[in-house]
Amino acid sequence: MRVGVIGATGAVGKELVDVLARRRFPVTQLSLFASARSAGTTQKTPFGDVTIEEFSMERARKLDLALLAVSGDFAKAHARALAAEGVAVVDNSSALRLEADVPLVVPEVNGHAIGAHRLIANPNCTTAILVVALEPLRQAFGLKRVIVSTYQAASGAGAEGMVELERETRRVLVEGQPAQAEVFAHPLAFNVIPHIDTFQANGYTREEMKVAWESRKIMGMPELLISCTAVRIPTMRVHAEAVTIETERPVTPEAARAVLAKAPGVRLMDDVGAKLYPMPLTATGADDVEAGRIRANDVFGNCGLDLFLCGDQLLKGAALNAVQIAEQMKLPVPA
Amino acid sequence: MRVGVIGATGAVGKELVDVLARRRFPVTQLSLFASARSAGTTQKTPFGDVTIEEFSMERARKLDLALLAVSGDFAKAHARALAAEGVAVVDNSSALRLEADVPLVVPEVNGHAIGAHRLIANPNCTTAILVVALEPLRQAFGLKRVIVSTYQAASGAGAEGMVELERETRRVLVEGQPAQAEVFAHPLAFNVIPHIDTFQANGYTREEMKVAWESRKIMGMPELLISCTAVRIPTMRVHAEAVTIETERPVTPEAARAVLAKAPGVRLMDDVGAKLYPMPLTATGADDVEAGRIRANDVFGNCGLDLFLCGDQLLKGAALNAVQIAEQMKLPVPA
Numbered sequence: 001m002r003v004g005v006i007g008a009t010g011a012v013g014k015e016l017v018d019v020l021a022r023r024r025f026p027v028t029q030l031s032l033f034a035s036a037r038s039a040g041t042t043q044k045t046p047f048g049d050v051t052i053e054e055f056s057m058e059r060a061r062k063l064d065l066a067l068l069a070v071s072g073d074f075a076k077a078h079a080r081a082l083a084a085e086g087v088a089v090v091d092n093s094s095a096l097r098l099e100a101d102v103p104l105v106v107p108e109v110n111g112h113a114i115g116a117h118r119l120i121a122n123p124n125c126t127t128a129i130l131v132v133a134l135e136p137l138r139q140a141f142g143l144k145r146v147i148v149s150t151y152q153a154a155s156g157a158g159a160e161g162m163v164e165l166e167r168e169t170r171r172v173l174v175e176g177q178p179a180q181a182e183v184f185a186h187p188l189a190f191n192v193i194p195h196i197d198t199f200q201a202n203g204y205t206r207e208e209m210k211v212a213w214e215s216r217k218i219m220g221m222p223e224l225l226i227s228c229t230a231v232r233i234p235t236m237r238v239h240a241e242a243v244t245i246e247t248e249r250p251v252t253p254e255a256a257r258a259v260l261a262k263a264p265g266v267r268l269m270d271d272v273g274a275k276l277y278p279m280p281l282t283a284t285g286a287d288d289v290e291a292g293r294i295r296a297n298d299v300f301g302n303c304g305l306d307l308f309l310c311g312d313q314l315l316k317g318a319a320l321n322a323v324q325i326a327e328q329m330k331l332p333v334p335a
Numbered sequence: 336m337r338v339g340v341i342g343a344t345g346a347v348g349k350e351l352v353d354v355l356a357r358r359r360f361p362v363t364q365l366s367l368f369a370s371a372r373s374a375g376t377t378q379k380t381p382f383g384d385v386t387i388e389e390f391s392m393e394r395a396r397k398l399d400l401a402l403l404a405v406s407g408d409f410a411k412a413h414a415r416a417l418a419a420e421g422v423a424v425v426d427n428s429s430a431l432r433l434e435a436d437v438p439l440v441v442p443e444v445n446g447h448a449i450g451a452h453r454l455i456a457n458p459n460c461t462t463a464i465l466v467v468a469l470e471p472l473r474q475a476f477g478l479k480r481v482i483v484s485t486y487q488a489a490s491g492a493g494a495e496g497m498v499e500l501e502r503e504t505r506r507v508l509v510e511g512q513p514a515q516a517e518v519f520a521h522p523l524a525f526n527v528i529p530h531i532d533t534f535q536a537n538g539y540t541r542e543e544m545k546v547a548w549e550s551r552k553i554m555g556m557p558e559l560l561i562s563c564t565a566v567r568i569p570t571m572r573v574h575a576e577a578v579t580i581e582t583e584r585p586v587t588p589e590a591a592r593a594v595l596a597k598a599p600g601v602r603l604m605d606d607v608g609a610k611l612y613p614m615p616l617t618a619t620g621a622d623d624v625e626a627g628r629i630r631a632n633d634v635f636g637n638c639g640l641d642l643f644l645c646g647d648q649l650l651k652g653a654a655l656n657a658v659q660i661a662e663q664m665k666l667p668v669p670a
Binding site for chain 2: 145146149151166170173174185186190191192193194199202203204225226227229231235238240244273275277278280281293294295296297298299304306308310
């Protein structure tokens with residue numbers, strides 16, 4: 001199958017190539033597209049050395065599958081056109097996620113929504129990590145209210161975010177100088193920034209609203225009461241999430257654990273006596289979302305549950321979920 | 336006034352000396368007590384060089400005020416005895432906080448509880464920072480439910496915590512080696528650890544339960560529905576808290592802002608257009624608790640409010656609050 005990764009030099013683009021190889025996706029020809037600046041350079045991949053090309057519709061329309069890890073503007077300009085040419089498209093941007101005719105998919109939750117669609121949107125990283133754990137709990141106990149506080153890594157802002165955090169942490173520790181900021185709104189080294197993406201009129205950031213909007217669409221619960229506080233912290237990879245839910249029916253930690261232990265895409269990490277709980281340290285590079293710290297939250301009587309999640313936002317939050325979607329798409333037979 | 340700081344070489348002990356000087360507390364003689372290991376060494380202070388002594392009741396009973404920044408075991412052994420000798424005692428440990436005859440005080444909230452008591456408990460750092468902002472909101476709108484997720488700095492584990500985070504961050508960045516852990520349950524550099532203090536039978540940590548138990552006592556709301564997830568993150572100073580509340584009466588962000596703008600001990604930092612919100616970067620070394628990101632949370636209809644807090648846990652969360660308590664105590668007239 002002729003597969004193209006668009007935005008191949010970014011943090012998600014690189015993960016996409018690795019995930020395709022690791023999951024033995026039937027790639028017969030891999031094309032890598034990036035900006036004109038990178039075009040002509042060669043990238044080593046598990047599929048051999050690939051020369052990076054500048055994107056053109058003429059080239060891209062020959063693909064069977066296009067994985068888009070670029071901006072929303074790019075997706076708005078090209079995603080529908082590519083799909084119309086018969087290319088299966090998975091778009092990682094936020095541009096089309098809420099469009100009525102574009103399914104927004106986390107395969108463990110709503111893989112059925114893929115159907116015969118040729119253009120599928122890949123959700124926001126925080127959302128994908130959240131709903132993998134919420135959906136099995138919803139099926140078992142119902143879901144009334146969701147309150148989430150996030151602990152999001154620098155790589156959520158791409159490779160540049162990681163580079164900036166590393167450089168500025170060195171500046172503080174090695175040079176003894178104050179940290180600077182270009183990628184982030186403020187210096188991130190040894191700091192916490194409750195500001196990801198732009199602010200909306202209601203005081204929430206777009207990142208926070210994406211968690212609400214997208215969770216509702218993916219879970220098919222347009223009226224779900226859900227609120228998020230999205231916070232950038234000085235970690236490199238993996239988003240952590242402190243989640244409080246009110247269920248429709250009574251829930252116990254034991255019952256919730258039993259449900260999550262069987263849930264696809266979830267790894268139960270919940271043995272506090274052994275100091276076992278989700279952490280970026282253990283979730284980095286892992287496909288499954290770690291779930292733990294499960295306990296009864298009596299703020300909601302016998303319908304309250306707290307849990308803590310960690311998911312690699314470059315994998316389940318991005319590249320892995322995109323490839324999982326592609327695996328379930330009815331891909332065109334090559335000409 | 337003869338003032339003694341017990342545990343003078345720790346992170347909180349050092350802050351206590353600084354805060355006494357900065358607030359021009361009427362110290363006539365400063366005594367510093369620490370373990371036998373440090374005894375005999377000299378510490379530079381704003382009150383002159385002071386030779387550190389090993390603690391003895393014989394020495395300590397001559398104090399007018401004893402500020403305890405040591406373990407709960409020490410407080411259990413000596414705090415009541417010191418108070419019985421006529422020494423005013425402020426204890427920073429958790430040992431006596433829930434004792435019925437020991438007021439637990441955040442002066443902005445329940446300074447009236449001090450009365451003629453000679454022994455006052457200083458609350459948990461996360462709690463002190465929280466209730467300074469919660470109490471004015473409670474007075475204005477009532478308080479039904481509180482859900483808190485914390486972002487706690489290494490210094491919450493004392494000076495050793497800061498040393499470990501700095502050393503291990505260097506190990507990762509400069510030596511390219513994995514981080515190690517002695518003070519923390521796991522390596523903290525570039526990680527997140529949802530585990531502070533020991534685990535309880537209900538799955539919550541003691542740190543999380545302290546926030547519930549102590550907030551209820553300080554605010555005089557024994558039935559308050561409150562739940563906390565306490566998380567250690569790789570910052571040096573300042574605890575941040577994402578707080579969701581359900582009020583008894585309708586609340587708006589505008590009304591909440593007006594209340595917090597006038598609240599003692601709170602600094603309103605809430606102008607998202609100017610990228611102004613609470614952060615460790617700005618709250619480090621500040622007396623006031625920063626409050627911002629105030630917004631309506633419709634998970635609780637028109638009674639829902641979200642806010643974000645940052646407080647220097649060595650100041651409002653410890654040393655500053657202790658000195659504020661001492662300022663309001665009826666101190667014995669020196670013999």
